[in-house]
Amino acid sequence: MIHSLDIILAKRDGHELTTEQIQHLVRTVVLYGEQQLATQRGEMPQPLAPNDRITEAQLGSLLMAIFQRGLTLRETADLTTAMRYSGETFDTQPLHTFSVDKHSTGGVGDKTSLLIAPIVAAAGLEGTPSISVPMISGRSLGHTGGTLDKLETIPSFNTQLSLPQMMQVLRDCHAVLVGQTPRLVPADRILYAMRDHTGTVESPYLICASIMSKKLAEDLNGLVLDVKVGSGAFMPTYEASKYLAELMVSTGEHSGTRTAALLTSMNEPLGRFSGNWVEVWECVDILQGRRHPMSADLITLSNALSGWMLYLAGKSASPEAGAQLADKLLRSGAAYKSWLQLVAAHGGDTSVFTDPVxxxxxxxxxxxxxxxxxxxxxxxxxxxxxxxxxxxxxxxxxxxxxxxxxxxxxxxxxxxxxxxxxxxxxxxxxxxxxxxxxxxxxxxxxxxxxxxxxxxxxxxxxxxxx
Known part of the structure; x- marks a missing residue:
């Protein structure tokens, strides 16, 4: 029988955790979260067996032990997998498409998702193979912006769709832009909040498991990672960013998802605007064919990331050819057509794009x-x-x-x-x-x-x- 304290002591002393220990840990974390929610609702929590219990202090101790001792590639993969299946998962198989997404580690003015989703969706609508982009995004925190906050500046845009609603939008638009549902990877929400309080946010192993568990829960065939380096990056050094990128690529490939990571500069804001509506405005300008000189880096990076997604999906012979296709879809207006369809499917008011200024x-x-x-x-x-x-x-x-x-x-x-x-x-x-x-x-x-x-x-x- 496995107990939480045994796991803490093993990692504290530098031992490698077994797959069973990691699975037990994630299960107790979810049970802990369910008990916390019951208490907040004024309900009596369900009694737990002694070995199913973990306290807030024990969670903090375990996170610090992982922060100090690290995890092996196998442990990281096991933790990611256990978190991925800690709640509901999305099933893209009924779509019969190549499912691909992009994730950024966060930056200033980083609005590439607003361009990439309609670009790749437009490519997915044309010929074979068909592509879908189930993009689950986050909110701003600290010095980095959040895709959901930007999207929600569009009147009536709904980012909180259920899994069946997500599936319908994907069928209709080949892309969807949503936030994490309450039952999707619940272990991550609990562990992330605890990391924020215990000074363990910067652990590359915990960052990898957090990011990759959510992305892999989308049931992806391919994933492209934008890992920032420079003064605006989350990781403190180039070496730390590269190590995180390597860890996430290894974890993604281990799960059966084709994964690539681009290390990109974040020494200044990306594009022309940084904020919420102003970033939507900038992307709408680009989608409508207006290219401001200050947006050149944003366009280049969005095309490059889209190019890798199209390459992984088999839509182009190389990432470079994929980037050229992405730019063609931008210039032709096909991506803007996909954008309007996508916003409308989310309940958003597309009339604001007539005059975003x-x-x-x-x-x-x-x-x-x-x-x-x-x-x-x-x-x-x-x-x-x-x-x-x-x-x-x-x-x-x-x-x-x-x-x-x-x-x-x-x-x-x-x-x-x-x-x-x-x-x-x-x-x-x-x-x-x-x-x-x-x-x-x-x-x-x-x-x-x-x-x-x-x-x-x-x-x-x-x-x-x-």
Whole structure:
């Protein structure tokens, strides 16, 4: 008989956990969560056998033991699998399509999902093989934005679909953009909240299991990962980001899902806008054929990620050919047609796309300008993300409300030559009192120097199992 304390002691002392121990751990975590929910509802929790019990203190101890001791590839795969099947899973088999998704580790202005879903859906509608994109996304937290918050700025857009509703939208549109359902990977919700309170969020093993369990619960045939590197990345170093990418690729391939990871630069906001509605506006402009110079990096990365998805699905002979197909679908208007169909299927009001500028209604703005001539050589992108959050576009903790119209517009990229008085950022908020702190944060982090910096490539490295 397995007990929680035995698992804690084994990992504390550096031993490798068995598959059975890991399965037991995840089962007790789910039971723990169910008891917590019953208590919150004022109900009497169901009594548990002694070996099915785990306390909050024990959970914290176990997470810290994993943080300190790490997990082997086999342990990581076992933990991911146990979490994946800890609740409901999505079944894409009735669709008879190649099911593929994209996941980003999070960044500032990272809105590629809003372009990738309609691009790949448009490709999936044409010829064979047919493709579906069951994209389960998250909300903003900390300095990073959230796809769900952006989508919910579209009037009446419903991101909380049931599994049968998800299936119907996928049948009709070949893509769906939703949040995690209450019964999908419940172990992750419990463990993630506990990690946030125990200082164990940054464990690559726990990050891998968290991300991959949710993605694999979508019943994917293929997965493309966008792992950020640089000052705005979640992981602290390039080496840490690369290790996480390798871990996730290994875990995905172990599960039978073809997986590739792109290490991409996050030393400045991606694209023109950072926020919620403003990012939707930027993507709608691109889908409608309007390409602002500040959006060039966003378009390049979206095409590259879409290209890998199309390549894994057998829709193109190479990732490069897939990227070319993605750009063709953008330029032809096919992706925009898919976008309108997708938004309508989610109950969203597509009329706002007729004039997305008019829908943008911040009540307070200010412009940060260059204080001297020179080149924009660097910024702390994480600091920029926090500035966006302080404008009202993000949340400090789960459950906080976010502003629809708060955000940031970039007028310059790293490497650009600036003259004194030239705009670098425009700040948007729905509360004038929120402008001063973000303005100071942005001004403090910008470095303008006499000489041009050496620029890093947008896509630094690609990790595959080959």
């Amino acid at each position: 008019a829908f943008h209604r911040p009540t307070a703005t200010c412009v940060l300008k260059a204080r001297r001539d020179g080149y924009l050589v660097s910024m702390d992108c994480k600091q920029v993300g926090w500035a966006v959050q302080r404008l009202g576009a993000g949340r400090a903790k789960p459950g906080d409300a976010v502003s629809v119209h708060a955000g940031l517009e970039s007028h310059a990229k790293i490497g650009d030559r600036l003259t004194a008085g030239q705009p670098i950022f425009t700040l948007y908020s729905e509360d004038e009192s929120l402008l001063n702190e973000p303005y100071a944060m942005l001004e403090d982090t910008l470095a303008i120097e006499p000489h041009a910096p050496k620029l890093e490539p947008l896509i630094r490295e690609v990790i595959t199992s080959c």
